[in-house]
Amino acid sequence: MGSGHAGAAIMKDAILAVLPRLRRFCHAMAGNAADGDDLMQSTVERALAHGDQFQRGTRIDSWLYRIAQNLQIDLARAKGRRGTAVDVEDAFGLIGDDGEGVFRRAELAAVSRALADVPEDQRAAFLLVVVEGLSYREAADALDVPVGTIMSRIARARGRIDKALGRAGGIMQ
């Protein structure tokens, strides 16, 4: 532990505070709950191991999002494809088996399939802004690209998502 102990404790608390949002981002990036939790776990481990690379005065959630995005891109590259082959209907076990739970899982599966059609960098920009509520500026800082790039990535993402959701013809299909 040594001299870095106090800093490490602060970092752990800060990570803990943003963990639910990081998890949601990871689930949406990875395409299903199990891979999403793995991605969250890897992201946190990498952050703790490389705490010295965190720039003080910047947002810890932005840093974690960037780590998660890069890990997911590496993972997808390693697999030689985008998205996931896991059956999302099985992979998302969100709530109980009541009617609402089934509906939610079906809906999650549908939107996850649509997101799987979107390249990782576009998916990350879209999720940070639309789901996590970051501004273009904040998303640009998190992903370390210009604001204009965020805008066009989100526009492309929305185009692909619309094609995918339109093709599926709604969740009752």
Place this chain on the structure above:
Amino acid sequence: MISDDEDKLAAFLDGQMDDAEMAAFEARLASEPALAARAETWQANDRRIVDAFAPVADMPLPADLLAKLKTTPSPVPAANDNAPWWRRHAVPLGGALAASLVALAMLAPNPDAGGQKDLAFALETGRSLTPVQLADGSTITPTMTVRAADGRFCREFQSGETLGLACRKDGRWSVEAQAKGSGPAGQGDLAVAGGADASALADAYAKLGASDPLGAAEEGQLISKKWSAE
């Protein structure tokens, strides 16, 4: 076919235009049905995705990861007792308190606001779990928002080792309860100290007849509407 129009539409939907750009784009939407239809579809798709993933941030976090991130050795509260939510917090815990709090509220970007940066400013404008830097250099973190039985909105907050509960009435925030921690010195800024504190607040919560914590969306709306429930 990515066009300049699609970039603009994205910026419009994400609220990233200035007033003049917005007015110009709205005029185009009114006169170009195809563009308006695409705006509607994109917005509906966004909504579906946001709604589908919203519950993920409220799911209980994996215990092994929480254990890894816990900074103070302390007993972990039972996950599924039936006590009121505020009593579930009233156990001696360190990082675990943060853990149970974050399960109840989502983080949102900190609104960049000016004015006098004091406790009331932090409570008035800060999203839960987002630290607000005050004028005097200290940091206040609102941790959650509840509604008291008398209709007032109340917020728990944390500053260093101090936990507090403040309620809003007629545009002013008053601190209803406060508890000083006695944690080991040198612990991280964000760490919360011992059990007496949380139970002190629990009494205050009980007295207020506090509701379950409000969700992030509801809290965000209240903040943007300056805490007017209408």
